Amino acid sequence: MADAKQAMPADRDLVVAMAAGDSEALRSLNARYGRMLAALARRFLSNESDAEEVVADVLWQAWREAKTFDAARGSVSVWLVTLARSRAIDRLRTNRARKPPSGEQPASEPVADPAVDLNQAQRASIVRTALAGLDSNERAALQLAYFSDLSQSEVAEKLGIPLGTVKTRMRSAMIKLREALSGRRE
Amino acid sequence: MDHQAIKDLLPLAAFDRLEPDEARELEEHLRAGCDECEAELRELREVAASLALSLEQEDSEAASEAGSEGPEERIWERLEARLDGAVAQPGRPAGAKAADSARRPARRRVGAWRAATAVMAAGIIGLAIYAGQLSDRLRRANEEHQQQLAAMNSRLASLNAELERTRVEVGTLQRVLGDRIRLEKVLSAPDLRLTRLAPLTPAPGAHAIVAVSATNKAAVFQAAGLPPTPAGKTYELWWITKEHGPIAAGLFRAEDGHPVVAPVAPPPPGEHVLLSAVTLEPAGGVSKPTGAMYLKGAPGPA
Numbered sequence: 474m475a476d477a478k479q480a481m482p483a484d485r486d487l488v489v490a491m492a493a494g495d496s497e498a499l500r501s502l503n504a505r506y507g508r509m510l511a512a513l514a515r516r517f518l519s520n521e522s523d524a525e526e527v528v529a530d531v532l533w534q535a536w537r538e539a540k541t542f543d544a545a546r547g548s549v550s551v552w553l554v555t556l557a558r559s560r561a562i563d564r565l566r567t568n569r570a571r572k573p574p575s576g577e578q579p580a581s582e583p584v585a586d587p588a589v590d591l592n593q594a595q596r597a598s599i600v601r602t603a604l605a606g607l608d609s610n611e612r613a614a615l616q617l618a619y620f621s622d623l624s625q626s627e628v629a630e631k632l633g634i635p636l637g638t639v640k641t642r643m644r645s646a647m648i649k650l651r652e653a654l655s656g657r658r659e
Numbered sequence: 660m661d662h663q664a665i666k667d668l669l670p671l672a673a674f675d676r677l678e679p680d681e682a683r684e685l686e687e688h689l690r691a692g693c694d695e696c697e698a699e700l701r702e703l704r705e706v707a708a709s710l711a712l713s714l715e716q717e718d719s720e721a722a723s724e725a726g727s728e729g730p731e732e733r734i735w736e737r738l739e740a741r742l743d744g745a746v747a748q749p750g751r752p753a754g755a756k757a758a759d760s761a762r763r764p765a766r767r768r769v770g771a772w773r774a775a776t777a778v779m780a781a782g783i784i785g786l787a788i789y790a791g792q793l794s795d796r797l798r799r800a801n802e803e804h805q806q807q808l809a810a811m812n813s814r815l816a817s818l819n820a821e822l823e824r825t826r827v828e829v830g831t832l833q834r835v836l837g838d839r840i841r842l843e844k845v846l847s848a849p850d851l852r853l854t855r856l857a858p859l860t861p862a863p864g865a866h867a868i869v870a871v872s873a874t875n876k877a878a879v880f881q882a883a884g885l886p887p888t889p890a891g892k893t894y895e896l897w898w899i900t901k902e903h904g905p906i907a908a909g910l911f912r913a914e915d916g917h918p919v920v921a922p923v924a925p926p927p928p929g930e931h932v933l934l935s936a937v938t939l940e941p942a943g944g945v946s947k948p949t950g951a952m953y954l955k956g957a958p959g960p961a
Contacts, residue, residue: 647670
C-alpha cells in the first residue's frame with residue numbers, strides 16, 4: 474500500500490510529526506485509518522466498543538513508538554494493520570478465556586460515516602476487484618485464515634479439506650493477489 | 660529446509676499462520692541473511708494488510724445507508740483522554756492539549772496566592788492543615804486502591820491462565836473420547852475389515868492395525884512401538900490401490916511409549932486396496948509418499 478496521498482501529508486510525515494509531539498498528526502492518522510482498522514477489529518470482535526478500544530490501543534502505541542518507526546521495514550499502513558490484527562486476536566482470546574465460547578462468527582456490521590477519502594476508497598476498490606478475481610475456494614481459504622485466529626489445521630478442518638490443500642490454496646491466492654495488486658498500481 | 664522450501668512458506672508467514680517449526684526455520688533462514696526472502700516477505704505482508712482495505716468499502720457503503728457517525732470520532736475521544744492523562748508520565752510525546760494541561764497547575768497556584776491575601780491568616784493555616792491531611796488521606800487511599808487493583812489484576816491473569824489450561828485439557832479429552840467412540844463404532848460394525856501392518860527396517864518393534872467399516876464410512880488406525888515423530892515430520896497412512904496407487908489416508912504423530920489411536924479416511928468407494936502402509940513425511944503431509952516406509956500390510960478377509 475502506498476503512503477503518498479495527493480495534497481495530503483504522507484503517512485510517514487504524520488509519524489514524524491507524531492514523534493515530535495504533534496497530536497494533530499495523530500488525529501489525522503486516526504481520520505485516515507481509524508475506520509478501516511475498526512472494520513478489521515470487528516471481524517474478530519463482536520463488541521463494537523471492544524473493536525474501537527483495540528484501534529485506540531493501536532494508535533496510542535503508534536503515538537508512543539513513533540520515534541522508533543522504521544520505514545525500511547514496511548509502510549505505516551502495514552504497521553497499523555498488523556498491530557490491529559494482532560491486538561484484535563489477543564482481545565478475542567482474552568474474551569474467550571473470560572466466558573464460554575458462543576459459536577461466534579466474527580461480526581462485520583458496518584458503522585457509518587459518509588466522509589471517505591477518495592484515494593483510500595480507490596485502493597479499497599482495487600483490493601476488492603483483485604479478491605473477486607480469485608478462485609472462490611482460494612478466496613475462502615484466504616479470508617478465513619486472515620480474518621480469524623484459526624491455525625492452518627483448524628482452517629482445513631473448517632473447510633473440510635486436507636491441510637496440504639489449505640497451504641496450496643493460500644499460497645496460490647496470495648501470489649495471485651500480489652500480481653493483481655502490483656498490476657493495478659502500475 | 661532449502662531456499663525454495665522457505666520461499667514457499669512466505670505467503671503463509673505474511674499471515675502469521677506458520678506452524679511453530681516452520682516459523683523457526685524461516686526465522687533462522689532470515690537471520691542467516693537472505694535478503695531476497697526478507698524483501699519478498701515484506702512485500703507479501705503489504706499484500707496481506709491490503710485485505711483489511713477491502714473491509715473499508717463495505718463500511719462506507721453501509722455508512723451512507725445508515726447515516727450514523729463513524730468510529731473515528733469515538734476512537735479520537737478515547738485518544739484525547741489518553742493524551743490528557745499522559746502529561747505527567749515521562750517518556751511519552753506530549754501534544755498541544757497535554758501541554759495546556761501541564762500549565763494548569765501553575766495558574767492555580769498563582770490564583771491561590773492572590774486569594775490568600777484576602778483571608779485571615781488563621782483561616783489559611785487551618786485550611787492548609789486540612790488540605791494537607793485531606794491530600795495525605797487521598798494519597799494513601801489511592802495507593803491502597805492501586806495495590807488492590809494490582810493484586811486483582813494479578814489474580815485475574817492467573818485465573819485466565821488456569822481457564823486456558825483447562826480449556827486445552829478439555830479439548831484434548833474430548834478429542835480422545837471422540838477417537839475412542841469412533842474406534843468402538845468401527846469395531847462393532849458388521850462389515851468390519853482389518854488390515855494388520857507389519858514392521859519394516861526403520862521400526863522393527865512396531866505394529867499396527869487399521870479397522871475399516873464401509874457402511875459407517877469410517878476407519879480407525881491403531882499403532883504401537885513407532886519411534887517418536889521427529890521435529891518437522893509426520894507419519895502418514897496410505898491406501899495403495901490397484902486403480903490409483905497410493906492414496907493419502909491421514910496424518911498422525913507418535914509419542915514415546917504411547918500407543919497411537921487416530922481416525923483416518925477409509926478407502927474411497929470402489930477402490931481395490933492392495934496394501935496399506937505408513938511412511939514418515941514432512942510436517943503437513945504430502946499427496947504421494949516420499950519418505951521411508953515403517954509399516955506395511957495387506958487387508959484381511961472381509
